[in-house]
Amino acid sequence: MTTVSSSESGLALPSYRRDPEGTHPPLDSPGYKSTSLRHPQQPLVLLPHKLTEVTGPLLGPGRLGELDHDLTRQHAGEPQGQRIIVHGRLLDGDGRPVPNSLVEIWQANAGGRYRHKWDNWPSPIDPNFTGVGRTITDNEGRYEFVTIKPGAYPWKNHDNAWRPAHIHFSVFGTAFTQRLVTQMYFPDDPLFFQDPIFNSVPDEKARQRMISRYDHSRTMPEWALGFEFDIVLRGRDATPFENDEEDE
Amino acid sequence: MSLGSTPSQTVGPYLSIGLTWEDGPAVVDEATPGAVWIRGVVTDGAGTPVPDALIETWQADPHGRFDHPDDPRGAQPGFRGFGRCPTNDDGEYGILTQVPGPLPGEAPHIDVSVFARGMLHRVVTRIYFPENADANAADEVLASVPEERRDTLIATRTGDGYRFDVRLQGEGETVFFDV
Numbered sequence: 001m002t003t004v005s006s007s008e009s010g011l012a013l014p015s016y017r018r019d020p021e022g023t024h025p026p027l028d029s030p031g032y033k034s035t036s037l038r039h040p041q042q043p044l045v046l047l048p049h050k051l052t053e054v055t056g057p058l059l060g061p062g063r064l065g066e067l068d069h070d071l072t073r074q075h076a077g078e079p080q081g082q083r084i085i086v087h088g089r090l091l092d093g094d095g096r097p098v099p100n101s102l103v104e105i106w107q108a109n110a111g112g113r114y115r116h117k118w119d120n121w122p123s124p125i126d127p128n129f130t131g132v133g134r135t136i137t138d139n140e141g142r143y144e145f146v147t148i149k150p151g152a153y154p155w156k157n158h159d160n161a162w163r164p165a166h167i168h169f170s171v172f173g174t175a176f177t178q179r180l181v182t183q184m185y186f187p188d189d190p191l192f193f194q195d196p197i198f199n200s201v202p203d204e205k206a207r208q209r210m211i212s213r214y215d216h217s218r219t220m221p222e223w224a225l226g227f228e229f230d231i232v233l234r235g236r237d238a239t240p241f242e243n244d245e246e247d248e
Numbered sequence: 249m250s251l252g253s254t255p256s257q258t259v260g261p262y263l264s265i266g267l268t269w270e271d272g273p274a275v276v277d278e279a280t281p282g283a284v285w286i287r288g289v290v291t292d293g294a295g296t297p298v299p300d301a302l303i304e305t306w307q308a309d310p311h312g313r314f315d316h317p318d319d320p321r322g323a324q325p326g327f328r329g330f331g332r333c334p335t336n337d338d339g340e341y342g343i344l345t346q347v348p349g350p351l352p353g354e355a356p357h358i359d360v361s362v363f364a365r366g367m368l369h370r371v372v373t374r375i376y377f378p379e380n381a382d383a384n385a386a387d388e389v390l391a392s393v394p395e396e397r398r399d400t401l402i403a404t405r406t407g408d409g410y411r412f413d414v415r416l417q418g419e420g421e422t423v424f425f426d427v
C-alpha cells in the first residue's frame with residue numbers, strides 16, 4: 001500500500017514507511033525494570049495513515065527565546081564542565097532535510113545532576129546551568145546547540161548501575177507519524193555495556209545511530225569540542241499523486 | 249537514498265524540565281467559545297498513577313481542518329491543534345481545546361501520544377467523543393478495535409468537558425495503536 005486513497009473522502013494521502021523490526025526498543029524490555037508495569041500487554045492495533053496521522057504540529061520560531069540554543073549563557077555566570085557544540089541535521093528517511101522544525105533538548109549538568117525536584121543524588125546543582133535548550137532547524141534541516149558535556153549518573157535499576165552520558169532530544173518532523181524522542185550518546189562511552197536503555201535497541205546498527213560523532217572540523221580552538229548528531233525520521237512511501245490524477 | 253531511522257529512547261524521569269511549556273495544555277484560549285477541558289489520569293499495570301508521563305494531543309479544528317500543507321484540502325491557518333501536558337504527582341493531566349470536527353470518512357477524534365519514564369517508545373491512542381454514536385459506529389479505525397475494548401477510546405462527559413483516562417497495562421488497558 002503506497003497511498004491511502006479513500007473513496008469516501010477522495011483524498012490521496014502520503015503514507016509513512018514503518019521502521020524495520022529491531023529499530024526501536026520493545027516496550028517490554030525486562031532489563032529496564034520500570035518497563036514492567038508500563039508496557040501494554042494487548043497487541044497494538046494497526047493504525048492506517050489518515051489525515052490526522054500525515055499532518056502534525058508545525059511549531060516555529062514563536063516558541064524560542066534568544067538564548068534557548070546556548071545552554072552556557074542562560075545564567076549570570078558560566079556553567080561548570082566541558083563546553084561542547086552539538087550540531088547535526090534533521091532528515092527524513094529519504095535523506096531530505098526537515099526545515100523549520102522545533103528541536104528540544106534537556107540534560108544533566110557536568111556532574112550528572114538534573115535540575116529536577118526528584119533528582120537528589122549527591123552531586124551538586126550548578127546554579128549556572130538549567131540543562132534545557134530549544135532551537136529550530138534552518139532551511140537545510142541543520143540545528144546547533146552550545147552546551148556542556150553532561151556527566152554520567154547512578155540509578156537504581158541494577159547493581160552499580162550508571163547511565164552513560166546523554167542528551168535527550170525531542171523532534172516533531174512534519175507528521176504525527178514522525179514524532180520522536182530519543183537520547184544522544186557520546187563516542188566510546190565505557191558505560192554502554194551495562195546500560196539497559198541504550199541496549200534496549202535490538203538492532204546493532206540502529207543502536208549506533210544514537211551515538212554522536214566527534215567532529216574536529218567543528219571544534220573551536222581554545223573554546224569548545226564539536227560533536228555531530230544527525231536525526232533521521234521515517235520517510236514516506238512513494239506517493240504517486242500525479243499518476244493517480246492521470247488515472248482519474 | 250534510504251536512511252535508517254534514529255531509534256526511540258525513554259523520556260526518563262525528568263522529562264518535565266525539557267518538555268513543559270507554560271501554554272502547553274492550552275490548544276485554545278480559555279475564552280474561546282466551545283472550549284472544553286479533557287482531563288484524565290495515567291495509571292500503570294498496578295493501577296498506580298504515573299506522575300512522570302507526558303500527554304501530547306494532535307487534532308483537527310472544529311471544522312475538521314488542519315493548519316498543515318499536507319492537508320490536501322488546503323491548510324486552514326490559525327489553529328495550533330497541538331497540546332502537551334505533563335502528569336502531576338497524582339498522574340493527572342488536562343488539555344484545554346475545542347472538539348474537532350469530523351474528517352472525511354472518520355468520526356471526530358484526537359490523536360494522543362503518551363511518553364513516560366519506563367516507556368522506551370511513545371504509545372499512541374485516540375480520543376473519540378460520546379455524543380457521536382452514529383459516526384463512531386461507522387468509523388473504520390474504531391471498527392478495527394475488538395468490540396469489548398472500544399470504550400477505552402471514548403471519552404466520557406464531565407461538567408467542563410470530558411474525561412479520558414489512560415491505562416497503560418492490565419485490566420481495562422487502553423487500546424494503543426501501531427502508527
